[in-house]
Amino acid sequence: MRLLVLCAHSELTVSELIQILGQSQPRVSRHLKLLCEAGLIDRFQEGSWVYYRLASKTGNSELARSLVDLVPEGDSVVARDLERLSAVKQARMDAASEYFRENASRWKEIRSLYVAEKEVEKLLLRAFEGMEIADFLDIGTGTGRILELMGSRADYAVGIDTSREMLAYARTAIEDADLRNCQVRLGDMYNLPFSNETQDAIVIHQVLHFADRPQQVIEEAARVLRPGGRLVVADFAPHSVKYLSEDHAHRQMGFDENLVWNWCEAAGLQKGQSFVLKGDPLTVIIWVAHAAEQEVVLGEVS
Structure with a gap:
């Protein structure tokens, strides 16, 4: 359920999910495999990276969303997971923003x-x-x-x-x-x-x-x-x-x-x-x- 909630909020890699959940790689990977086989999570390859997100169109997308909606908003474990997710997303944003800053002048030049x-x-x-x-x-x-x-x-x-x-x-x-x-x-x-x-x-x-x-x-x-x-x-x-x-x-x-x-x-x-x-x-x-x-x-x- 924790994996479903996290994947409903963001597209995440195994390493990012391990960082948030504090669980071992084999355990996280096994649960992700089961969720993918059940059609509750989508798996996407991006070069050498693999991203996971809540099923949004294929598989059991409606069931996946219903399960996420059942999780209490005030659940302390989920709240902690989402705090760690925010930290992961901030690190991702910082890296992406650095790339954008390095190239912004070139794009601005063309737009002018x-x-x-x-x-x-x-x-x-x-x-x-x-x-x-x-x-x-x-x-x-x-x-x-x-x-x-x-x-x-x-x-x-x-x-x-x-x-x-x-x-x-x-x-x-x-x-x-x-x-x-x-x-x-x-x-x-x-x-x-x-x-x-x-x-x-x-x-x-x-x-x-x-x-x-x-x-x-x-x-x-x-x-x-x-x-x-x-x-x-x-x-x-x-x-x-x-x-x-x-x-x-x-x-x-x-x-x-x-x-x-x-x-x-x-x-x-x-x-x-x-x-x-x-x-x-x-x-x-x-x-x-x-x-x-x-x-x-x-x-x-x-």
Whole structure:
């Protein structure tokens, strides 16, 4: 029960759980194995690390949440566990913040080249207005800002990234925002860890210019989009700011608006709206594409 409560509050590794519970590694690992087999806890691999959290979508997620709710809020053992959890999360936050501080100047430099990010975020929210979102995916989640922005609008949201440092920062950010329906995972934008037609809404925000195969990223996003789902891409228009490729690892010098539409249509998506936010020297374009609704085929009436 202590493990269930802790995993309901945060994604934790075995070493972190050992630190909180004061139990041996074999004992903690055995209980985690049993809880995973019972479908009460999810297990996720992130490089050489393994994270555990309360089952949130698969398995016996409703039973898991009900069991956690049965634990008295004033239980002294649980209260002590949660105090130790706070210390673990603070250490994690300090490490993530240090990484962010080391790189903040580089991100700030790029953001100074185009319109305020809040203007981009307004249009991202507008792109999903009136849409019911069960499953939301943020490809290249970075700091987790898009999860913070969209998390409350979805039943279940996942952000993927290839950087463990960025995932650590994003994990801290969404936990601080108490977005328990949100998760971050190590994942490849060319090979998403999801089955076909499993996502209602997908965002690729300021990520495509890092891709050496941007069309394949669009195709992979289209693969996991449900019929009637929506893909939103935000990135730069063609530009000549050469040091972004030299100093910031940009593989693409922006994208022509029609080229991205061609990629979307080739992937089976329908063209929707686009928004252009002119900046100096960088202009941001937002593309909103749709997956076609499935046609209902009626049988012959005898």
